[in-house]
Amino acid sequence: MKHVLTALVHNQPGVVSRVSGLFRRRGYNIDSFVGSSTEDERFSRLTIVVQGDDNVIAQVISQLQKLEDIITIEDIDEKNLISKVLLIIKVKADLRDRVGIIVVANACNARVIEMNSEYMILEALDTEERISEIIEIFRPYGIIELVKTGVVAMKR
Amino acid sequence: MITGAEAIVRCLENEGVEVIFGYPGATIAPFYDKLSKSSIRHILVRHEQNAAHEASGYARIKKKPGVCVSTSGPGAMNLLTGIAAAFMDSIPMVAFTGQVNSELLGRDVFQEADITGAAESFTKYSYLVKRAEELPRIIKEAFHIASTGRPGPVLIDVPVNVQNQKLDFRIPESVELRGYKPTIKGHAGQIKRVCKAISAAERPVICVGGGVFASDCQKELRRFVETLNIPVVCTMMGLGAIPTDHPLNMGMVGMHGKSIANQAISDSDLLIIIGARVSDRAVLLPANVGHNTKIVHIDIDPAEIGKNLSTSIPVVGDAKEVLLQIMDAEPASKSRLWTEQLQAKKQSLVPDYAPRKSGINPKAFVHMLSSSMPEDGIYCADVGQNQIWSAANCEIRSGRFLTSGGMGTMGYSIPAAIGAKIAAPDRTVVAVCGDGAFQMNMMELGTICQHGVDVKVVVMCNGKLGLVKEIQKKSYKNNEIAVDLSGSPDIMAIAGAYGIPSRRLDRMDEAEEAISEMLAHKGPYLMVCVVDENESSV
Numbered sequence: 190m191k192h193v194l195t196a197l198v199h200n201q202p203g204v205v206s207r208v209s210g211l212f213r214r215r216g217y218n219i220d221s222f223v224g225s226s227t228e229d230e231r232f233s234r235l236t237i238v239v240q241g242d243d244n245v246i247a248q249v250i251s252q253l254q255k256l257e258d259i260i261t262i263e264d265i266d267e268k269n270l271i272s273k274v275l276l277i278i279k280v281k282a283d284l285r286d287r288v289g290i291i292v293v294a295n296a297c298n299a300r301v302i303e304m305n306s307e308y309m310i311l312e313a314l315d316t317e318e319r320i321s322e323i324i325e326i327f328r329p330y331g332i333i334e335l336v337k338t339g340v341v342a343m344k345r
Numbered sequence: 346m347i348t349g350a351e352a353i354v355r356c357l358e359n360e361g362v363e364v365i366f367g368y369p370g371a372t373i374a375p376f377y378d379k380l381s382k383s384s385i386r387h388i389l390v391r392h393e394q395n396a397a398h399e400a401s402g403y404a405r406i407k408k409k410p411g412v413c414v415s416t417s418g419p420g421a422m423n424l425l426t427g428i429a430a431a432f433m434d435s436i437p438m439v440a441f442t443g444q445v446n447s448e449l450l451g452r453d454v455f456q457e458a459d460i461t462g463a464a465e466s467f468t469k470y471s472y473l474v475k476r477a478e479e480l481p482r483i484i485k486e487a488f489h490i491a492s493t494g495r496p497g498p499v500l501i502d503v504p505v506n507v508q509n510q511k512l513d514f515r516i517p518e519s520v521e522l523r524g525y526k527p528t529i530k531g532h533a534g535q536i537k538r539v540c541k542a543i544s545a546a547e548r549p550v551i552c553v554g555g556g557v558f559a560s561d562c563q564k565e566l567r568r569f570v571e572t573l574n575i576p577v578v579c580t581m582m583g584l585g586a587i588p589t590d591h592p593l594n595m596g597m598v599g600m601h602g603k604s605i606a607n608q609a610i611s612d613s614d615l616l617i618i619i620g621a622r623v624s625d626r627a628v629l630l631p632a633n634v635g636h637n638t639k640i641v642h643i644d645i646d647p648a649e650i651g652k653n654l655s656t657s658i659p660v661v662g663d664a665k666e667v668l669l670q671i672m673d674a675e676p677a678s679k680s681r682l683w684t685e686q687l688q689a690k691k692q693s694l695v696p697d698y699a700p701r702k703s704g705i706n707p708k709a710f711v712h713m714l715s716s717s718m719p720e721d722g723i724y725c726a727d728v729g730q731n732q733i734w735s736a737a738n739c740e741i742r743s744g745r746f747l748t749s750g751g752m753g754t755m756g757y758s759i760p761a762a763i764g765a766k767i768a769a770p771d772r773t774v775v776a777v778c779g780d781g782a783f784q785m786n787m788m789e790l791g792t793i794c795q796h797g798v799d800v801k802v803v804v805m806c807n808g809k810l811g812l813v814k815e816i817q818k819k820s821y822k823n824n825e826i827a828v829d830l831s832g833s834p835d836i837m838a839i840a841g842a843y844g845i846p847s848r849r850l851d852r853m854d855e856a857e858e859a860i861s862e863m864l865a866h867k868g869p870y871l872m873v874c875v876v877d878e879n880e881s882s883v
Binding site for chain 2 (some may be wrong): 198199203206207212216244247248251252254255256257258259260
């Protein structure tokens with residue numbers, strides 16, 4: 190089962206290394222790991238999506254709580270979760286495909302951010318499931334490259 | 346304005362540090378220069394790994410963090426094994442390593458090593474000091490982290506230029522660590538549940554580990570056990586928490602423990618674990634711990650509860666505090682019949698102390714040695730067959746049994762004994778090791794001589810790496826490889842080279858006299874015991 194953990198940590202070099210090192214050492218499965226600064230420059234926020242059953246997640250949280258750099262950590266429940274993933278995708282697009290791609294993009298709330306005679310670059314911001322769907326929607330056109338962030342999440 | 350090096354010395358003095366164990370080098374030279382003006386005693390070791398082991402032995406007896414120091418690169422890397430051993434056994438320790446100039450970091454310069462990266466898995470926390478003015482805060486935090494909650498090693502890596510930087514020296518009033526607040530008192534609701542469980546249990550057992558010593562609660566534990574008349578077992582780290590000859594003490598559990606102790610656990614209906622993490626050596630098959638056994642786990646580290654054994658009643662807190670809380674609630678126990686049954690079984694067990702055809706009987710020897718030591722004597726065991734003989738046959742009354750339990754680091758016994766003796770100069774300290782481990786740490790005989798440390802060393806010589814040989818015999822059809830120690834030196838000659846008196850013992854009927862002579866001698870003494878290579882560990 191997937192769990193979305195959100196942690197408030199000290200904004201200091203080495204913290205990400207310590208946290209990810211703990212995952213490596215204890216053998217927990219990370220689906221995604223996102224970290225960035227917050228409104229308070231002393232602290233950063235980490236959003237970690239972990240695979241595991243309840244026992245494993247309880248251990249993950251206990252072990253993380255032991256780290257001095259971690260101030261709070263929470264496992265956000267599905268129904269209280271707001272989570273988003275950002276996708277940037279470069280799709281093959283010759284002149285004939287262009288209009289079709291733009292229509293499809295509008296239909297799934299993706300924005301065109303770059304366009305030339307060979308490809309288009311689109312961006313989409315949505316839940317993880319929708320982003321996976323969007324990738325499949327554009328696959329028939331030919332995906333040249335894509336990059337996406339991990340999950341960022343917040344409790345309602 | 347003073348330099349970073351001077352600041353480190355002053356902070357150590359402020360923390361009440363009296364002894365440090367170390368080995369100098371280029372990148373730690375500024376610190377050593379300032380150390381020479383301090384009243385802190387420096388023990389020069391002969392290999393950095395032993396600086397950490399000595400700090401470990403010292404910390405376990407003195408009940409304060411042990412401090413070890415090394416230079417950068419290879420010096421720091423050598424410390425790592427000792428730090429990892431301390432981490433596994435939750436020993437409070439602060440390790441200082443020199444580091445290359447911070448402006449050269451990352452360029453693979455001479456004796457550069459990423460020790461903070463390497464030590465990450467083996468330290469409770471680590472610091473790479475960027476500016477000298479951080480040192481007072483960092484050192485205060487380090488000692489706090491090392492000695493509170495579940496104790497453990499903390500590493501401070503100090504670049505040589507930072508040691509030379511000037512700072513306005515001020516020791517912070519207090520430590521502010523937002524992410525670190527260990528729980529000391531047990532939750533009142535959980536305490537109630539524990540009391541109810543005790544009152545309802547017919548076959549309760551208490552299992553104690555190293556946490557009892559970390560919490561310094563042997564007295565409270567004894568009162569708890571005796572008031573409720575509940576049988577006690579222990580892990581290797583918990584040996585000595587209750588005197589070994591106490592009528593309620595059923596012995597050590599686990600792979601190499603006493604069968605009556607293991608049986609007590611599997612037959613119990615209530616298992617109260619206090620300050621133990623029940624690793625794979627203590628409980629081989631956690632799923633098999635009595636299906637009808639309710640498990641209470643009292644530990645200061647919430648992550649240990651439920652890690653290896655699924656727990657019915659977790660209690661996070663300091664062992665001493667929680668025991669006092671439970672006893673305050675005055676639970677009753679109705680386990681008298683069960684206790685008597687176990688005691689009867691225990692009486693019926695006959696130890697294997699018969700003399701041997703060749704060599705001594707190591708089990709009988711350990712028993713005789715530990716019984717002849719003063720009540721509060723400190724027995725330092727190494728790793729291997731000798732550790733198993735020691736753990737199974739040592740008589741501990743009010744003394745201590747020190748060994749490398751979690752990491753099982755060979756060579757621990759002699760440096761741990763050195764640290765313990767320096768921490769408690771008035772107590773008898775004996776180190777017992779095999780001939781394999783002796784050759785891993787014999788260079789510390791130099792430390793013993795230089796600093797006049799009165800430890801007694803017993804080397805059990807069977808010419809083999811005994812425990813590995815036993816494994817090869819049991820699981821690899823007796824295919825012996827790489828366990829033969831031929832080419833080993835004459836250990837008595839080695840002792841003689843260091844000016845340490847020694848004697849050889851190869852028959853049990855001379856053992857009593859030999860042990861007396863060794864314990865009565867003023868100053869270091871080494872005894873070589875001849876043990877047959879086919880002697881088994883259990």
